[in-house]
Amino acid sequence: MRDPDTAVDKHDPPRYATERQDSRNWSRRRALASLASAGTLALAGCSLRSALSSVQPLWERDFSTATAASPPSATDEHVLVGGQDKRLHGFTADGEKILTVETGGPIEARPAVPSSGGPVHVHSTDGDLYTVGLSGERLWHVEGQARNGWLGRRGSLLVGIDPVGGVVTGYDARDGTRRFQRSGREYPSPTLSDSACIFPVTNADDDTKLVTLAPATGELLWESPHRNDYPYVVAAGDRIVTVRNSTVRMRRVRDGHVLWRTAVDDDVTSYFDPPVWLGEHVYVRVRRDDRSDELVAIERDGGTIRWRRAVGYELETVTATSQGVFAASSVDNPDGGVLIRLDAFALDGDRRWQTTTDISIGGTVEALGRSGEILFAASDNELAAYDPATGKRRWRYDPESSRIGVTTADGALYISSRNRGGVARLPTS
Numbered sequence: 001m002r003d004p005d006t007a008v009d010k011h012d013p014p015r016y017a018t019e020r021q022d023s024r025n026w027s028r029r030r031a032l033a034s035l036a037s038a039g040t041l042a043l044a045g046c047s048l049r050s051a052l053s054s055v056q057p058l059w060e061r062d063f064s065t066a067t068a069a070s071p072p073s074a075t076d077e078h079v080l081v082g083g084q085d086k087r088l089h090g091f092t093a094d095g096e097k098i099l100t101v102e103t104g105g106p107i108e109a110r111p112a113v114p115s116s117g118g119p120v121h122v123h124s125t126d127g128d129l130y131t132v133g134l135s136g137e138r139l140w141h142v143e144g145q146a147r148n149g150w151l152g153r154r155g156s157l158l159v160g161i162d163p164v165g166g167v168v169t170g171y172d173a174r175d176g177t178r179r180f181q182r183s184g185r186e187y188p189s190p191t192l193s194d195s196a197c198i199f200p201v202t203n204a205d206d207d208t209k210l211v212t213l214a215p216a217t218g219e220l221l222w223e224s225p226h227r228n229d230y231p232y233v234v235a236a237g238d239r240i241v242t243v244r245n246s247t248v249r250m251r252r253v254r255d256g257h258v259l260w261r262t263a264v265d266d267d268v269t270s271y272f273d274p275p276v277w278l279g280e281h282v283y284v285r286v287r288r289d290d291r292s293d294e295l296v297a298i299e300r301d302g303g304t305i306r307w308r309r310a311v312g313y314e315l316e317t318v319t320a321t322s323q324g325v326f327a328a329s330s331v332d333n334p335d336g337g338v339l340i341r342l343d344a345f346a347l348d349g350d351r352r353w354q355t356t357t358d359i360s361i362g363g364t365v366e367a368l369g370r371s372g373e374i375l376f377a378a379s380d381n382e383l384a385a386y387d388p389a390t391g392k393r394r395w396r397y398d399p400e401s402s403r404i405g406v407t408t409a410d411g412a413l414y415i416s417s418r419n420r421g422g423v424a425r426l427p428t429s
Contacts, residue, residue, distance in 0.1 A: 055385070055395035057424035059095035063087075066421030071110040071405025072414045073120075078134060079407070079414045080120050081423045082107025088122050090134065093412050095425065099136035104128055105147075110405070112151035112158060119173060121158055123149045129160060131176065140176035154192035157215040161186055168199050170218055180218025182211060188274070193235035196221065196253040200231060210242070212256065222256035232274035239300075243268055243276055248284060248298060260303030264296055272364060279320020280347050281306060295327050297349060307349030312341040316365035319375075324352065326388070328368040328377055331356055340365055340377050344391060353391035359384055367406040371413045372428025378406050383415060383426070397426055 063069065063083045070082035078098065080090050084106040090099035104126030111122040118134040129142040129151070145164040152159045158173040161184065168184035171177065183201055184190070185208075190199035197213045207226035210233065214221055224231070232243040235253065242249050246268040250259045267287040268275055275285035281297040286308070288294060293315040297306045312329025319326045324346050331341045340359045344352040359382045367378040374385040374394060380403055384396040401417035408414070413426045 054398045055427060057397075057426055060424040061089075061091060061095060061097070061422060062417075063089060063421040067419075068106070068108070069405070069416045069418050069421045069423065070107050070122075071418065072407045072416040072423055073111040073113045074407050074409035074412065074414055075113050075118075075120075076116045076410035078113075079409075079412075079423060079425070080111040080113055080122075081416050082109070082111060082122055082124070083421055084108075085421070086124065088120075088130070088132065089423070090120070090136075091423065093410075093425070098134060099132065101130070101132045101136055101138065103130050109148045109151070112153040114153055114155070114173070115409070121151055121153065121173070123147070123151060123160070131158075131173070139174075142171075142176065150186075150189045152190060152192050154197075155194060155215065157192065157197065159190050159192060159197060161189065170197060170213070170215070179216070180213055182213070184211070188233075191233045191235045191240070193237065193240070193253065195238050196235055196240065198233050198235060198240065200233075212240075212253065221254055224256065232270070232276055234274055234276050234278055236278045241276055241278065241282055243274070243284065248276070248282060248303070250282070250300070250303060262298055262303040262305060264298075264305070266294070268296075273317070275315075277318040277320050279325055280322060281320075281325075283318050283320060283325060285315040285318075293329060295325070295343070295345070297325070297345075297347075309343070309345060309349060309351060311343050316340075317368045319369050321370055323347075324388075326368065326370070326375055328365045330361060330365070333360070338362070340379065342368075342375070342377060342386065342391060344375075344388070352389075355386070355391040355393075357384060357386075357393070366404065369406075369408055371408040372411040374413075374428050376406075376413060378404065378415075380404060385426075385428075395427075399424075 066083035066085035068084040072079050072081045086103050088101045103124035105124040107124045109123045113120045119131050119139050121131045125147045127145040127147050131139045146162050150161045156173050158171045160169050163186040169181045170179040184199045197215050200208045201211050202208045207228050209226045210224040212221045234241045238253050240251050247263045249261045268284050277283045284296045286294040292310040294308050296308045311327050312331040314330040316328050327343045329341050330338050333339045337360050340357045343354045359379050361379040366380050375388040376385045385394045401420045403418035405416040405418050413428050416423045
């Protein structure tokens with residue numbers, strides 16, 4: 001996967017996701033959010049959608065025989081997209097086509113790519129894993145049953161999940177040599193860093209432990225005891241952050257040793273991706289019934305809580321940079337529906353700006369990230385760019401598609417038309 005700068009597609013929710021609405025006292029929280037967001041929208045005086053013009057892509061490529069496309073993946077110089085036409089399509093950052101590789105079935109899952117160069121990898125609905133070079137040559141492939149299986153790439157390690165067999169397999173990305181194969185869960189996907197591959201394993205009693213392997217050899221570095229609660233994991237370099245029962249722990253990758261632990265008041269949890277993000281601080285999402293969620297910043301070195309700030313009624317995702325941190329949450333639209341709210345904070349917690357966008361969401365925020373000179377936010381069918389310093393909207397992109405996929409690499413922003421078949425590059429300056 002990119003060493004992408006943004007959070008993109010959501011995986012299937014964990015087992016407690018269906019409790020989302022009942023457990024949140026949904027109607028009351030939405031009412032509170034409506035009051036908070038109404039003032040922001042009223043100041044605008046009119047719909048931002050009508051006030052600002054749409055942007056044109058730097059380039060756009062349609063797949064003539066494909067009626068759908070996968071989410072895109074990008075290296076520093078290329079973008080790769082799978083198609084319903086049973087082909088993997090590759091383009092340079094300038095839009096020049098470099099490869100079209102046929103597979104045994106339509107491609108619906110996101111390709112796995114390194115941060116630079118190749119090879120690149122993809123699952124198709126025939127169940128097989130295909131590996132190709134950037135000039136289009138087939139390198140190696142593995143037969144299987146992972147019709148839409150998750151693939152992750154970090155350095156020379158490629159990791160795949162077989163949901164039928166319930167196994168996690170690590171390959172040498174260059175030649176397909178198998179480095180390890182272990183039992184594991186389909187959700188959540190493994191966490192990859194330069195020094196670890198971490199994934200949960202659940203036993204017959206539905207208790208879960210974390211297994212941590214060395215990426216180059218598959219050697220077991222450490223594993224946690226089985227526990228009956230759900231672990232969240234985020235990795236960076238030689239450190240990982242885990243969250244269980246609202247206690248945040250910073251660990252060494254090589255042995256799992258806990259460097260610090262911090263208990264956070266209220267509920268640190270998420271319905272989809274881990275409720276933790278790494279930047280200059282460790283940032284966690286705190287759920288508060290009948291009130292807006294909070295973003296909490298914890299010192300990376302010592303575990304001290306630095307600040308807590310309210311956001312919208314449902315904090316969806318966070319993008320952390322060395323200059324500040326941006327949060328996307330959901331709030332009610334007084335005219336009906338749910339909108340994305342954006343908050344920008346300095347590293348010391350000072351709120352720089354807040355805005356309620358006109359981007360409607362039916363489920364979750366599809367993407368939030370920094371690319372070039374913009375901050376962008378997307379639902380599953382809309383995307384807009386904002387000034388990171390002020391929150392003022394710069395442009396809006398209205399795709400001719402009801403489902404989109406988003407990725408970034410090296411200052412480039414790409415979007416695929418998932419129910420139409422195509423890919424485009426959007427401006428970031």
